[in-house]
Amino acid sequence: MSALSTFLLRRRGGTGWHWTDVLSYIWLALGLFLMFGPVLWLVVSSFKTPANLAEFPPTFMPLDAQVAQVQGYEQPLPLFRVTLDDGSEKILAQVRRVGIMAQMVDPENPGTVIRVPIDKRTPVRAVNLATENYAEPLQQFDFLRYFQNSIFVTVMATLITLVVNSMAAFALSKYEFKGRAAVLGIILATLMVPLSVIVVPLYLVVNSLNLFDTLWGVILPTVATPTGVFLLRQYMLTIPDELIDAARMDKASEWQIYWRIVLPLAAPALAVLAIFSVMWRWNDFLWPLIVLSRKEHYTLQVGLNAFSGELNVQWHFVLAMTVLSIVPVALIFLFLQRYITAGIANTGLK
Amino acid sequence: MSHLVLRQVTKEYGAVRVLHCIDLEVGNGEFVVFVGPSGCGKSTLLRTIAGLERASSGEIRLDDRLVNDVSAADRGLAMVFQSYALYPHMSVRQNLAFGLENSRMPRDEIDRRVTEAAKMLLIEPLLNRKPRQLSGGQRQRVAIGRAIVRRPGIFLLDEPLSNLDAELRVVMRAELAALHKRLSATMIYVTHDQTEAMTLADRIVVLRDGRIEQVGTPLDLYNNPANRFVAGFIGSPRMNFIEAETIPIAGGVGVQVNGKQQRLPHLDLAPGSKIVLGIRPHSATVTEIDQGTIPLELTLVEQLGAETILHGKTDRGEIFTVSAPGQGRFSMGERIGIALPPEDLHVFNAEGQALPRG
Numbered sequence: 001m002s003a004l005s006t007f008l009l010r011r012r013g014g015t016g017w018h019w020t021d022v023l024s025y026i027w028l029a030l031g032l033f034l035m036f037g038p039v040l041w042l043v044v045s046s047f048k049t050p051a052n053l054a055e056f057p058p059t060f061m062p063l064d065a066q067v068a069q070v071q072g073y074e075q076p077l078p079l080f081r082v083t084l085d086d087g088s089e090k091i092l093a094q095v096r097r098v099g100i101m102a103q104m105v106d107p108e109n110p111g112t113v114i115r116v117p118i119d120k121r122t123p124v125r126a127v128n129l130a131t132e133n134y135a136e137p138l139q140q141f142d143f144l145r146y147f148q149n150s151i152f153v154t155v156m157a158t159l160i161t162l163v164v165n166s167m168a169a170f171a172l173s174k175y176e177f178k179g180r181a182a183v184l185g186i187i188l189a190t191l192m193v194p195l196s197v198i199v200v201p202l203y204l205v206v207n208s209l210n211l212f213d214t215l216w217g218v219i220l221p222t223v224a225t226p227t228g229v230f231l232l233r234q235y236m237l238t239i240p241d242e243l244i245d246a247a248r249m250d251k252a253s254e255w256q257i258y259w260r261i262v263l264p265l266a267a268p269a270l271a272v273l274a275i276f277s278v279m280w281r282w283n284d285f286l287w288p289l290i291v292l293s294r295k296e297h298y299t300l301q302v303g304l305n306a307f308s309g310e311l312n313v314q315w316h317f318v319l320a321m322t323v324l325s326i327v328p329v330a331l332i333f334l335f336l337q338r339y340i341t342a343g344i345a346n347t348g349l350k
Numbered sequence: 351m352s353h354l355v356l357r358q359v360t361k362e363y364g365a366v367r368v369l370h371c372i373d374l375e376v377g378n379g380e381f382v383v384f385v386g387p388s389g390c391g392k393s394t395l396l397r398t399i400a401g402l403e404r405a406s407s408g409e410i411r412l413d414d415r416l417v418n419d420v421s422a423a424d425r426g427l428a429m430v431f432q433s434y435a436l437y438p439h440m441s442v443r444q445n446l447a448f449g450l451e452n453s454r455m456p457r458d459e460i461d462r463r464v465t466e467a468a469k470m471l472l473i474e475p476l477l478n479r480k481p482r483q484l485s486g487g488q489r490q491r492v493a494i495g496r497a498i499v500r501r502p503g504i505f506l507l508d509e510p511l512s513n514l515d516a517e518l519r520v521v522m523r524a525e526l527a528a529l530h531k532r533l534s535a536t537m538i539y540v541t542h543d544q545t546e547a548m549t550l551a552d553r554i555v556v557l558r559d560g561r562i563e564q565v566g567t568p569l570d571l572y573n574n575p576a577n578r579f580v581a582g583f584i585g586s587p588r589m590n591f592i593e594a595e596t597i598p599i600a601g602g603v604g605v606q607v608n609g610k611q612q613r614l615p616h617l618d619l620a621p622g623s624k625i626v627l628g629i630r631p632h633s634a635t636v637t638e639i640d641q642g643t644i645p646l647e648l649t650l651v652e653q654l655g656a657e658t659i660l661h662g663k664t665d666r667g668e669i670f671t672v673s674a675p676g677q678g679r680f681s682m683g684e685r686i687g688i689a690l691p692p693e694d695l696h697v698f699n700a701e702g703q704a705l706p707r708g
Contacts (some may be wrong), residue, residue, distance in 0.1 A: 248422045
């Protein structure tokens with residue numbers, strides 16, 4: 001406990017609060033709020049009932065109206081805390097509401113109906129996690145199928161991305177050839193072309209390759225990324241040329257130099273690119289939406305879209321499934337964040 | 351062991367020529383040192399021999415086989431790099447075995463060779479460590495071991511000791527010399543340190559601006575430098591140079607230095623030629639101010655115990671260094687005389703070429 005409090009209250013000099021300590025803590029608290037506020041809101045909201053979600057002003061905790069089974073009424077009736085004319089408070093069940101008056105009964109004495117103005121009553125509510133937000137889509141929708149598709153797309157695309165991009169980066173960093181700078185320039189220039197510009201030609205290519213409505217049609221167009229090539233190239237430039245000369249003297253073929261020397265040494269940059277690629281592919285929405293048409297091929301992000309109909313968005317399901325869909329990426333971040341920070345620092349990229 | 355012949359080898363990077371018509375022969379089992387100031391092309395020459403750079407023209411022959419178009423891997427040479435270039439992600443054992451694995455050698459033969467080399471270099475206890483866990487000297491041994499296991503025709507060493515501290519450098523130098531004897535291997539060694547060159551080499555190749563200035567045994571270069579550059583580069587402290595003009599004197603030819611006549615070793619020189627006299631600090635002798643040929647005003651006195659190195663300026667402003675044996679009492683600003691024994695004088699013409707002694 002004391003170890004925890006020393007950890008949480010660490011200061012610069014060890015004793016006393018310097019004003020920079022205070023500033024740091026304020027800054028960090030602000031950052032924590034900005035970063036984790038939305039995530040926390042999402043997670044909490046995913047446990048709210050549709051009615052609770054639609055409320056304004058919103059409640060922070062998931063609250064649910066308490067109901068009671070009252071004799072003589074088939075449906076369970078919602079409970080209200082009512083201030084009666086004589087000033088006493090009582091918990092009553094509401095039968096129906098007419099205009100500004102509500103007809104209520106005492107659950108213990110269901111015979112007499114009491115008429116109460118609606119501004120004299122407040123609903124009785126308690127924290128209740130609406131786990132059916134999770135259970136229902138998992139049973140009714142093909143969530144696991146989408147999940148599998150997403151994992152397949154993410155894993156395959158990331159593996160191919162790493163291999164293809166590292167090969168390009170190896171050539172661009174370790175071989176001298178005419179037009180090397182130009183090739184790198186062209187690759188980087190494609191960064192400036194947004195997906196929406198090339199989406200139609202890309203669609204035509206994918207279609208004529210018979211990849212339409214297949215997962216490979218989602219994977220293949222995304223594997224060559226200029227960001228990845230650039231990131232890996234910058235890192236590989238830091239691998240000393242003498243190592244490659246040494247490997248050449250050691251009778252290593254060019255493939256062996258790439259596979260056994262350069263790739264292991266570029267591992268930190270590869271880890272960074274792998275993390276980026278996983279996030280990109282996992283969160284991809286537009287391109288899978290275009291390529292995939294049959295439901296059984298949907299990825300998670302496209303599948304989530306199915307909860308938003310034309311007239312009606314089932315927010316409670318969207319929120320719950322969104323939470324599930326960010327779990328894998330969050331886990332990756334949790335375990336690999338050491339590599340992310342170290343790798344980003346090493347590659348000089350942001 | 352291999353025999354290496356270079357014929358008219360040149361190397362150009364675009365319009366810049368870094369090696370000019372190099373002719374050189376390295377015999378079996380020879381220890382040849384390339385020495386020269388930085389940027390003289392010695393590393394480029396070594397890399398060209400290794401096959402890491404292509405010669406722009408000329409012939410490179412290994413055991414009478416033309417190898418210009420043979421890749422570095424297939425020349426059968428091994429190289430030790432200045433930075434050692436150990437693979438950081440592999441253990442010492444893997445570093446040693448990497449080259450052998452690539453030539454598809456059977457596993458037990460690889461193990462045998464690695465163990466043998468490790469024993470020879472006293473790195474056996476380190477075999478399972480990673481390079482970053484080794485000290486500079488240990489890395490150096492591993493780098494040499496990586497070359498030894500390959501049993502190369504020629505060892506190419508590119509400034510292998512320059513990253514070590516002075517003390518370790520002396521130790522490793524002795525070990526390299528012993529290793530050369532033990533393996534009776536052909537070695538080509540690049541350095542900018544003339545002491546290393548003098549102590550290790552069977553023959554020294556002095557390079558400047560991509561040209562070979564002189565090739566010879568260390569003492570040959572010390573005693574008979576072919577030109578002013580070699581004379582200045584080999585030997586420490588470096589040779590002193592004095593510009594002079596020849597005059598006829600009784601019984602031969604001499605020069606006038608600071609108003610005093612100095613006899614020269616018999617040379618076939620016309621009076622009135624501009625020449626440069628060279629004398630090593632250890633050959634010049636310190637005399638009383640009025641007896642020496644050159645008066646010297648001391649600017650720095652280095653007491654080394656066994657000898658005293660005196661740095662000074664002549665009246666013409668030339669810098670002159672002289673070594674006095676023992677621990678003389680000299681002080682800065684003191685004026686001393688320097689005598690130049692004629693038999694130890696080197697004479698160079700105005701172009702810097704050494705003139706033959708008569």
